[in-house]
Amino acid sequence: MPMIADQLPDSLLGGLLEKADDFAVGTVKAGRGGPFAASLHVYDLDARELIQIGGMAANAVLETGMASAHAEDRLLSPENVRMLKDHLARKRGNDIAVILASSGQSCPACHAKSEVAARVLMSENLLPSGRFIVTYGATYEDTKNTALFNDEIYHQDFRRAPPERLVKVVEEKSAGLPDDVDSFFRAAKAPAALIARGGQVLATGRDCRHDDILATAEVGAIRQACARQKREGVTQPWNLDAVLYTTGGDIGPLCYAECQWANVTKVVCLGLQSHEPEAPGIDNRAFYDLMAAGNHRHNQAALVVLRQSPFSNRAQKEWRQRLDDIVKQGGSLESILYNGVGG
Numbered sequence: 606m607p608m609i610a611d612q613l614p615d616s617l618l619g620g621l622l623e624k625a626d627d628f629a630v631g632t633v634k635a636g637r638g639g640p641f642a643a644s645l646h647v648y649d650l651d652a653r654e655l656i657q658i659g660g661m662a663a664n665a666v667l668e669t670g671m672a673s674a675h676a677e678d679r680l681l682s683p684e685n686v687r688m689l690k691d692h693l694a695r696k697r698g699n700d701i702a703v704i705l706a707s708s709g710q711s712c713p714a715c716h717a718k719s720e721v722a723a724r725v726l727m728s729e730n731l732l733p734s735g736r737f738i739v740t741y742g743a744t745y746e747d748t749k750n751t752a753l754f755n756d757e758i759y760h761q762d763f764r765r766a767p768p769e770r771l772v773k774v775v776e777e778k779s780a781g782l783p784d785d786v787d788s789f790f791r792a793a794k795a796p797a798a799l800i801a802r803g804g805q806v807l808a809t810g811r812d813c814r815h816d817d818i819l820a821t822a823e824v825g826a827i828r829q830a831c832a833r834q835k836r837e838g839v840t841q842p843w844n845l846d847a848v849l850y851t852t853g854g855d856i857g858p859l860c861y862a863e864c865q866w867a868n869v870t871k872v873v874c875l876g877l878q879s880h881e882p883e884a885p886g887i888d889n890r891a892f893y894d895l896m897a898a899g900n901h902r903h904n905q906a907a908l909v910v911l912r913q914s915p916f917s918n919r920a921q922k923e924w925r926q927r928l929d930d931i932v933k934q935g936g937s938l939e940s941i942l943y944n945g946v947g948g
């Protein structure tokens with residue numbers, strides 16, 4: 606069977622990335638956020654028809670208070686996923702592909718989210734395997750050299766042995782929990798998670814994946830904690846410097862990567878409830894290994910990741926100009942270039 610990439614018109618993916626780059630230039634010029642944008646599409650290979658799902662998405666870290674509210678994350682909103690499913694159901698029987706075009710190479714959190722989306726669509730028989738394409742322009746290296754963001758460290762962290770990783774994941778019995786945490790989990794009748802700092806509960810989460818494919822209990826707790834800090838006017842709401850407790854017996858790569866971004870330095874798995882794995886059809890351990898392998902073609906990956914080169918990368922150049930101007934005027938880049946745990 607020919608590779609899906611060989612069946613797409615030459616200019617299709619490159620054209621989508623140039624449009625994303627254009628949009629990201631606008632985002633930077635307007636001072637709304639980082640130099641990244643992405644778009645989501647259904648492509649009908651029979652009809653040569655491209656259907657865009659939702660609008661163009663940009664980085665929304667400042668707006669949401671979540672350090673992982675990247676363009677790809679925004680595209681996989683509950684509303685867009687519903688639209689995507691509707692279009693795929695209507696196109697059932699046609700030769701179809703889903704294309705997520707992102708101006709920059711996805712960080713591990715976004716990579717995991719796209720993989721979850723691909724597997725959800727496959728598990729509902731809406732998309733055949735090997736038909737969810739993620740294409741990007743700027744590599745980690747380009748983004749590091751031009752925009753000064755370094756996502757590579759997160760991917761490298763995935764590949765380390767557990768004791769050397771930035772986020773410590775431990776299995777513990779519930780004995781010895783801080784009081785607030787203990788009473789929450791004592792009352793938990795379903796999968797649940799909690800974020801605490803210094804024994805104080807910041808936020809809790811429940812599994813809401815019937816509405817939002819990414820909203821595991823753990824991701825929900827992290828999102829709520831960041832939202833709370835934003836409401837309370839904390840300078841870096843995305844920086845939790847906290848511990849995540851979960852009723853589950855383990856976590857997958859989605860939770861791990863969200864912890865990296867939110868500076869959650871420790872995860873305590875209590876093993877009180879059985880949690881559905883983060884992605885359908887794969888257990889959390891195997892899913893983690895897939896993400897550790899990154900873009901290298903992995904025979905179990907649901908995603909097909911394709912880099913487009915050359916890529917003009919105008920948004921990152923524009924962003925860099927802004928950073929250089931800030932430095933020239935004696936400003937600090939520290940809060941602008943926040944990069945999560947160990948960053």
Ligand SMILES: [Zn+2]
Binds near residue numbers: 711712715716
């Ligand atoms: Zn990301």
